[in-house]
Amino acid sequence: MTSENLPGRFDRLRRLPQIGDQGGERLTRARIAVVGCGALGSHLSETLARCGVSSIYLIDRDVVEPSNLDRQTLYDEEDARCARPKAVAAAEKLRKICSGGNFQPFVADLDSTNAAELLSGAELILDGTDNFATRFLLNDFSVARGVPWIHAGVVGVSGCVLPVLPRRGPCYRCYLPEEPPPGAAETCDVAGVLPTAVAAIAALAATSAIAILVGRENEVATRLATVDIWRGRMGSIAVPRREDCSVCVRGQYDYLSGLKGTARTRLCGQRAVQVRPLGIARPDLAELAGRLAGRGLAEHNAYMVRFEAEGKTVSLFSDGRAIIHGTDDPAAARSLYARYVGL
Ligand SMILES: [Zn+2]
Known part of the structure; x- marks a missing residue:
């Protein structure tokens, strides 16, 4: 994408000392993957596209449903009526926002057999998924390839964000060594989700993404940020690197290899x-x-x-x-x- 086709388009962003012209240029050259184009994926991909990130892989296996429309901001009633694949609908909407962008939809179920193909070339991966198995797969890929990813999750009125920077911080498995048993963790489809909780968590994750992409990775806290939007509470929890972490210490990539x-x-x-x-x-x-x-x-x-x-x-x-x-x-x-x- 070029900023020249609409002069001044990124002016307010580039006025920030944290971004500047140099950071703005880096954003326009960035290539990222958004895995899961639901509520978080909508917010994340739209925010980063509006900030100038012109190359975004959009990976999702689902179609738009009426129950998505309260929080999945890239979609409208027509998308739900036609049951359009989210990745396709998201790419089209983003092209309307940023006509010069390269938004590639992949209607796919990300797993160990296609992860390398779908994610290769991305310099940052954003978590818009709804399940632990895919997050563990992303974490394996991230640590194995040295590509940062940002975990984000929301259920009910709360959520959390953990940037995983393979070169300097703990990984997701240092925080959560094993998957919870099926049914043990709440899901949005059962417990519900407040759209404003999604917006708050997406704002935190997108901010870390911008910092990484403009070259300020060392200013990103590798802590678990938590938000309870209903009570207006924010916090952050230190995540120490686990001495025996199976992924970032022992290098066992069971989810990437398909073993788990x-x-x-x-x-x-x-x-x-x-x-x-x-x-x-x-x-x-x-x-x-x-x-x-x-x-x-x-x-x-x-x-x-x-x-x-x-x-x-x-x-x-x-x-x-x-x-x-x-x-x-x-x-x-x-x-x-x-x-x-x-x-
Ligand atoms: Zn680890």
Whole structure:
């Protein structure tokens, strides 16, 4: 993108001593990847595009739904009516905002088989995902390749941000060594999410992104920033590097190698897909059933939880495996699992 086609476009940004003309130029040459184009991904990609970042890979496996529109700011009613892939709709919207930008949509389920292809060339990766398995994969890629990434997550009225700078800070696994068991962590699809919490967390993550891209990486705090937007509370927690961290100390990239992580799927029967996450603990079915009470919970016993979601029936078994009836699309099944059970 050139700033010449609209003179003065980046004037207020470049007046900042933190940015300047030099920083502004670096932003226009930057190439980043936004993984997950939901609420956080909308805010992050739009903010960075408006700041001049002209090359953005937009990676997402889902389509726009009506329930997205309160917080996923790149999309409108027409996108939801047409069930357009988010990556495609996001790229088109960003081109309207910055016509010279190179916004590449990838309608894809990021996993160990395509991570190197989809992420290579990005100098910074932003987390707009909704699941731990993909975050662990991003962390593996980041540490293995020396590419910074910024973790961001929001549920309910709270969220957190952790910039991972492989050259000088802890990694995400220093903060969270293992994935929580399925159903143990809250998801937005079950617990809800306040749009202003997304905006606050995205602002923190985008600020760190800008600092890294203009060459001020050493001014970015490698601490976990936390926000409770409802009570107006902000904080930050030190994340020490774990002496035995499997990723940044021992160099074991189990999620990047495919040994753990992204759920395996297979078609089973007509309009049904089995999702089997790899390398995770057994789910707490009782806790998940409690969370789903009143939200389409159909059945719960010692061996399984069955519930209805988005016109599909999910049967989650005590070994963490689920069968999703009502679809024959593996990516859609994985997405449903991630959003209602948690991956
Ligand atoms: Zn680590």
